[in-house]
Amino acid sequence: MRLLFAGTPDVAVPSLRALLDSAHEVVAVLTRPDAPAGRGRRLLPSPVAEVALEAGIEVLRPPTPRDPGFLERLTELAPECCPVVAYGGLVPQPALDVPAHGWVNLHFSLLPAWRGAAPVQHALLAGDPVTGASTFRLERGLDTGPVYGVMTEAVRPDDTSGTLLARLAGGGAGLLVTTLDGIADGSLQARPQPAEGVSLAPKLEVADGHVDWTATAEQIDRRVRACTPAPGAWTTLGTDRLKLGPVQPVEAADAEALAAGCVRVGRRDVLVGTATRPVRLGTVQGPGRKPVAAADWARGVRDLDGRVLGEPVPA
Template sequence: MTLRLVFMGTPDFAAPVLSELVGQGHEVAAVYTRAPKPAGRGMELTRSPVHRLADSFGIPVETPRTFRDEGVVSRFAEHGADFAVVVAYGLILPKAALEAPELGCLNCHASLLPRWRGAAPIQRAIMAGDAETGVMAMRMEEGLDTGPVGMAERLAIGADETAGELHDRLSRLGADLMGRAVAAMGRGGLQFRAQAEEGVTYAAKIEKAESRIDWAKPAHAVHDHIRGLSPFPGAWFEIEGARGPERVKALRSTRVDGSGAPGELLDDRLTVACGEGALRLLTLQRAGKGPVDAGAFLNGARLTPGARLL
């Protein structure tokens, strides 16, 4: 059944869902996305990934800066959509907007709700050491990711998997899930169930202040911290450089045997002691340079066993 939809999303994570819905032949009346922002050295206005994709499909794009304006809500309602599909849009939708489409708004959320409601569910799941996560199709309410769930898929998290890698897998899984959920909505066959009242956690936005590595923590916690913040914003530590402390991002690691003072370099393979146990740094990035493997990093940094990472 062909449906008339409004799609609302902004980052790379949302783009595959839009492609899936267009590929299924649904009529996307409009795409809502965040307004272009200055980016790059020239600070030129840059369209979001969803904006660029919508343009390639010839779909009208709306970029309101807020939904608090009654005119914006009225314009949204004028599209006459059966319902809206929302994926990492980035703006809060008031009750009037949520109720504007005939069947409401269907959201794709990248966690196993009620765990990790909020802005950064992928990063927080890895940083907490979760063994699994998933995607859920949820009917939106005014609360933060509190609505009933209509469909879900689970996914195991790899022991060394980074947030970037998990993001890409969940994005593909989310596109498939939302395609099936929208089809079920069209048939009137998508049944929703309330979220559990127990097990609620919140995935707060990642702050720069929490990116620094604390080598005094156990190796498993440091490892989860590194992979949870890779590739962005990147967990970091400092080394002593010719002109003082130099910041280095750790983008990939793995847990290994070893012990020593927290931050101590145990060998010539970038094995680092933690508060309990040790890990090996595999991919790193110095300021102003691209990511490199441990061998290339050591050739430039000239660290020797016994050195301390700060």
């Protein structure tokens, strides 16, 4: 089939590369406009645009898919199907109507679970033991279209949203190609999503990364991993905000009773109390500093033992 691929970040690159290696023809790529990056804030193309340009494929970067120029070019290209992976924009109905086989989205959850912008983060927050990816036909609703296929992926105890998403992006690329193969030869039909099991996954904001030390060790562990690498998990020490890497709940037999947020500095580690058992800090990043191992960070903080993280600063 003739395809227009829509995608923007690194997570979409495996799917684009898989389609370029497939029997299908990628005639153009739709991606978000160049964005400022780095210290110089120079405008740089998206990861998907870079791959497309290397492959000599036309790159379309409209400010919005509603742009009349884009809709005109889409019609001229006459794609039979438009696969989508993390494009980052709402596709309007006039664009949805152009390809005969519609727009097929690769979404990183087992639909109808975790519809929305942050399915992997919410799966980790909820403690799901298994997640996956789904291909479905785009329609006006939020990730509500009929599903073509799914793949499953076990969630590992040490998974962050970054590591889990990377695995789903790799496996999902194969699912997307298989889906398009089935659409092309007529062997695959989409099925409506069930009405039961719907959950939503809105984008996580900076405030969602704030660690509440009165939560359980397991809840804190999941929150930090879900917010790694973005938007980042954090706490405070006095007036300083500290960014935290993944933590490790201490085995119950080894756990010293600590009040929520109370810091205990050991010779090789740093423990913090929670509502249940303590957690062992991984990396800590202070203001204007680079992330370092918690023990190294602790050596640079005076009288840290016994202080409380997240405690409001007196007025």
